Amino acid sequence: xxxxxxxxxxxxxxxxxxxxxxxxxxxxxxxxxxxxxxxxxxxxxxxxxxxxxxxxxxxxxxxx
Numbered sequence: 001x002x003x004x005x006x007x008x009x010x011x012x013x014x015x016x017x018x019x020x021x022x023x024x025x026x027x028x029x030x031x032x033x034x035x036x037x038x039x040x041x042x043x044x045x046x047x048x049x050x051x052x053x054x055x056x057x058x059x060x061x062x063x064x
Contacts, residue, residue, distance in 0.1 A: 001039045002063050003048050005032055009059035016051045016060060023048060 003023065005016075016024040016032050023044070027033040039045045045062075052060045 001045055001048070002037060003034045003039070003051070004061050004063055005034060006059045006061070007031055009057050011057040011059070013056050015054045015056060019054050020047050020051050023051065 005024075010031060012030055012032070014026070014032065017026055023034065023036055024032045025035050036044065039048055039062075048062050052058075052062065
């Protein structure tokens with residue numbers, strides 16, 4: 001399972017970075033980037049799903 005950010009939909013609000021700093025960080029171009037390539041634990045998967053809910057633009061998705 002991995003997390004993907006749709007850069008065209010992203011508003012760069014930073015909710016993902018502020019709420020889940022282990023999973024997201026601002027890149028050099030100020031767009032959020034995914035820091036973890038594969039979600040290994042159930043806790044990581046749960047928090048990745050939570051990041052989808054806090055994203056105001058709906059730019060985050062999880063691929064199984």
